[in-house]
Amino acid sequence: MKPKISDVAKVAGVSPTTVSRVLNNRGYLSEKTKKLVYRAMEELDYVPNDLARSLYNQRSNLIGLIVPTTSNPFFGELAFHLENICDSKGFKVMICNSSNREDKEMKYWDMLSRNQVDGMIVVSYNRGVFNERKLSHPVVAIDHYLSEQIPVVGSDNYAGGKAATTLLLEKGCKEIIHLHGPTSLNTPANLRKKAYEDVMCKNGVRPITLEVNEILNKQNQQRVIEQLFNTYPNVEGIFASDDMLAASVIREARLRNIEIPNQLKVVGYDGTEALQTFLPQLTTVQQPIEQIAETAIMKLVEMIEEKDQSEVSYETRLPITIKMGETT
Amino acid sequence: MKPKISDVAKVAGVSPTTVSRVLNNRGYLSEKTKKLVYRAMEELDYVPNDLARSLYNQRSNLIGLIVPTTSNPFFGELAFHLENICDSKGFKVMICNSSNREDKEMKYWDMLSRNQVDGMIVVSYNRGVFNERKLSHPVVAIDHYLSEQIPVVGSDNYAGGKAATTLLLEKGCKEIIHLHGPTSLNTPANLRKKAYEDVMCKNGVRPITLEVNEILNKQNQQRVIEQLFNTYPNVEGIFASDDMLAASVIREARLRNIEIPNQLKVVGYDGTEALQTFLPQLTTVQQPIEQIAETAIMKLVEMIEEKDQSEVSYETRLPITIKMGETT
DNA sequence: CTGAAAGCGCTTACAG
DNA sequence: CTGAAAGCGCTTACAG
Numbered sequence: 001m002k003p004k005i006s007d008v009a010k011v012a013g014v015s016p017t018t019v020s021r022v023l024n025n026r027g028y029l030s031e032k033t034k035k036l037v038y039r040a041m042e043e044l045d046y047v048p049n050d051l052a053r054s055l056y057n058q059r060s061n062l063i064g065l066i067v068p069t070t071s072n073p074f075f076g077e078l079a080f081h082l083e084n085i086c087d088s089k090g091f092k093v094m095i096c097n098s099s100n101r102e103d104k105e106m107k108y109w110d111m112l113s114r115n116q117v118d119g120m121i122v123v124s125y126n127r128g129v130f131n132e133r134k135l136s137h138p139v140v141a142i143d144h145y146l147s148e149q150i151p152v153v154g155s156d157n158y159a160g161g162k163a164a165t166t167l168l169l170e171k172g173c174k175e176i177i178h179l180h181g182p183t184s185l186n187t188p189a190n191l192r193k194k195a196y197e198d199v200m201c202k203n204g205v206r207p208i209t210l211e212v213n214e215i216l217n218k219q220n221q222q223r224v225i226e227q228l229f230n231t232y233p234n235v236e237g238i239f240a241s242d243d244m245l246a247a248s249v250i251r252e253a254r255l256r257n258i259e260i261p262n263q264l265k266v267v268g269y270d271g272t273e274a275l276q277t278f279l280p281q282l283t284t285v286q287q288p289i290e291q292i293a294e295t296a297i298m299k300l301v302e303m304i305e306e307k308d309q310s311e312v313s314y315e316t317r318l319p320i321t322i323k324m325g326e327t328t
Numbered sequence: 329m330k331p332k333i334s335d336v337a338k339v340a341g342v343s344p345t346t347v348s349r350v351l352n353n354r355g356y357l358s359e360k361t362k363k364l365v366y367r368a369m370e371e372l373d374y375v376p377n378d379l380a381r382s383l384y385n386q387r388s389n390l391i392g393l394i395v396p397t398t399s400n401p402f403f404g405e406l407a408f409h410l411e412n413i414c415d416s417k418g419f420k421v422m423i424c425n426s427s428n429r430e431d432k433e434m435k436y437w438d439m440l441s442r443n444q445v446d447g448m449i450v451v452s453y454n455r456g457v458f459n460e461r462k463l464s465h466p467v468v469a470i471d472h473y474l475s476e477q478i479p480v481v482g483s484d485n486y487a488g489g490k491a492a493t494t495l496l497l498e499k500g501c502k503e504i505i506h507l508h509g510p511t512s513l514n515t516p517a518n519l520r521k522k523a524y525e526d527v528m529c530k531n532g533v534r535p536i537t538l539e540v541n542e543i544l545n546k547q548n549q550q551r552v553i554e555q556l557f558n559t560y561p562n563v564e565g566i567f568a569s570d571d572m573l574a575a576s577v578i579r580e581a582r583l584r585n586i587e588i589p590n591q592l593k594v595v596g597y598d599g600t601e602a603l604q605t606f607l608p609q610l611t612t613v614q615q616p617i618e619q620i621a622e623t624a625i626m627k628l629v630e631m632i633e634e635k636d637q638s639e640v641s642y643e644t645r646l647p648i649t650i651k652m653g654e655t656t
Numbered sequence: 657c658t659g660a661a662a663g664c665g666c667t668t669a670c671a672g
Numbered sequence: 673c674t675g676a677a678a679g680c681g682c683t684t685a686c687a688g
Contacts, residue, residue, distance in 0.1 A: 052665035076404030095423040278606035380681035
C-alpha cells in the first residue's frame with residue numbers, strides 16, 4: 001500500500017494535522033517537527049495524493065483542452081504552448097482530440113466536467129455544441145465563437161488577410177484567388193476572407209473565393225484545388241487560408257508544371273514550426289501561436305481566480321507577421 | 329454549489345446509497361426507484377465527481393503521457409493516437425511536454441504520481457532519469473530503453489534502416505551517408521544506424537555516419553548538415569534518421585544547387601501526416617504510428633489490469649513501410 | 657430491494 | 673506550536 005499522511009505521522013511521531021501543515025507549509029511549525037516530518041516522508045517515499053487534496057479544496061488545478069487533433073501541426077504546437085504555460089502556473093492539462101466531431105466534443109466536455117476541471121480551452125468549429133451547454137466552469141475559445149459567454153483569442157485575421165492580399169498585389173498578380181475553409185461557421189477566421197475581398201475591391205479587382213467545405217478532409221481539399229486550376233488556368237496568385245491548403249496548392253501546381261513564383265505566387269496562413277522545417281520556402285502569414293496560448297491561459301486564469309468575469313474582454317486579436325519565403 | 333449525490337437522494341426521496349447504485353448500475357433496483365433517481369439527476373443537472381470516485385476506488389483511469397513536444401509532428405501524431413485509444417478504453421490522458429529536458433521529465437513524473445495515474449507512456453531520450461526511479465505504477469516507453477522494467481514499443485528500426493540503405497544502393501548511389509541522432513543514448517533507434525552500416529559493409533561500401541548531438545536543436549542540425557556537404561561534396565545518397573533532418577538536407581542541397589534526385593537522393597524516417605501534406609515528395613521510411621500507439625496502450629492496460637507483468641513482452645518492433653517519393 | 661455507517665486521503669476551523 | 677474532529681463526494685460491505 002502506498003503510504004498516506006497518517007503513516008508519515010506515525011513514523012514522525014506527530015499528528016496527521018501537523019504533517020499536512022508541513023506539506024503545505026502553513027501555520028507555525030517548530031524546526032524540529034519539520035525535520036522529523038521530512039525525514040519520515042523520505043523514509044516512506046511518501047507521495048501526496050492530489051486527488052484527495054483536490055476533493056477537499058474544491059479546486060483541481062486541472063485545465064481541459066479540446067482540440068481537433070494534435071496531428072495537425074498548428075494544434076500540436078498550440079497544445080504544446082498551452083500545456084507549457086499551464087505547467088508554469090501550476091496547472092495540469094487533460095487533453096482531448098475531438099477530430100472536430102460534435103459528438104466527441106460533447107462527450108469530452110462531460111468527461112472534463114466530471115473530472116472537475118477548473119477551466120477549459122476549446123478549439124472547435126462546431127459552435128452549436130457549446131452554445132447550449134450551461135457553463136459550470138470558465139471556458140476560453142481559440143479563434144472561434146462558441147457562445148456569447150465564451151471569450152475568444154486568436155490572431156488578427158483581418159490584418160493577416162490584408163497583408164497576404166496586399167503582398168500578392170504588390171508582386172504584380174492580377175488574378176488572385178482565395179481558398180477558404182467553410183464560411184458557414186461564424187468564426188473570426190472569416191475575417192481573412194473579408195480582408196481579402198476588401199483589398200481586392202479597393203484595388204478594382206474582382207475577388208474570387210473558393211470554399212473547402214469540410215475541414216480535415218483531404219479529398220475534399222484536393223477536389224476544390226483541382227477545380228481551381230481547371231476553372232482559372234491563368235490564376236497568378238493564391239491566398240490559402242492555411243498552410244496545409246497552400247502546400248496542396250503547391251503540389252498541384254508542380255504536377256501541372258506551373259512555375260512558382262514565376263507563373264503563380266502562393267501565400268499561406270499559420271506558419272508553424274513544422275512548416276518551417278518541411279516547407280520553409282512558403283510565404284505565409286505567421287500566427288503568434290505562443291502569444292495566443294499565453295493570452296488564452298491568462299484570460300482563463302483570470303476567470304478562474306476572480307469570479308467577476310465582466311472584466312475579461314470578449315475578443316482578443318494578436319498581431320500577425322508576414323514570413324517572406326520563395327513562393328511570392 | 330454543485331449538486332451532489334445526497335442532493336439527488338433528497339429530491340428522489342431515496343438514500344445516497346441507492347443513488348450511487350443507480351449511477352453505477354449495480355445491485356438490484358426497482359424500475360420505479362431508477363426512474364425517480366434519473367428524474368432527480370436531470371432536474372438538478374447532476375454531474376458525478378470523478379475525483380471522489382477515483383479516490384475511493386483507488387483507480388483514476390488516468391494515463392500520464394510524457395513527450396518531448398507535440399509541436400513535433402511525430403509526437404503530435406503519436407499523442408493523438410494514444411489519446412484516442414485511451415479514450416476508447418475509458419482512460420483519460422494528462423499530457424506533459426518535457427522539451428526533452430531531464431529536470432522537466434522528473435517534475436512531470438512526480439506530478440503524475442501525485443495525481444494517481446494508473447500508468448504512464450513515456451517518450452524520452454534521457455534514460456538516466458527513469459532508470460533510478462522506483463516504479464509505483466506501470467510504464468511503457470516508446471522507442472527508447474528507459475530501464476529493465478519498462479517495456480518498449482517502436483517501429484522495426486533495423487528493417488527501416490536496411491530498407492532505406494538498400495533503396496539508395498539499388499538506385500545506384502555509391503557514396504551514401506547516414507545522418508543520425510545522438511548514439512550515446514542506448515536506444516532501439518540506433519538499429520537504424522546498425523542496419524545502414526551492415527548493408528553498406530555487405531555491399532563493400534564504406535559506411536559514414538554523421539551524428540547530430542542534440543535532438544530538437546536546429547542550429548546544431550544545420551551545422552552538421554553544412555559540414556556534411558563541405559566534407560563530402562560528391563555525396564550521392566543521404567539516409568536521414570528522421571524526416572526533419574531529411575527536410576533540412578533537401579533545403580541545403582537546394583541552396584547549393586544540387587539537384588534531387590539526379591545528383592543526390594534522400595530518404596527520411598517517420599512519415600507523419602504533416603510530412604505528407606507539407607513535403608509529400610520525400611521518400612521515407614514510414615512508422616506505423618497508430619499501431620505503435622495501440623500496442624503501447626495494450627501493454628500498459630495489461631500491466632494495469634493483471635498485476636502479473638511477467639507476460640508482457642519487453643520489446644515490440646512493428647513493421648515499417650517504405651513510402652516512395654520523388655527524392656530517390 | 658434499500659439504508660446507515662465507515663472509509664478513500666486529504667485539509668482546516670477550532671480548541672488547547 | 674500541536675491535535676481531535678469534521679467534511680470534501682463518493683462507494684461498498686453489512687444488515688435488514
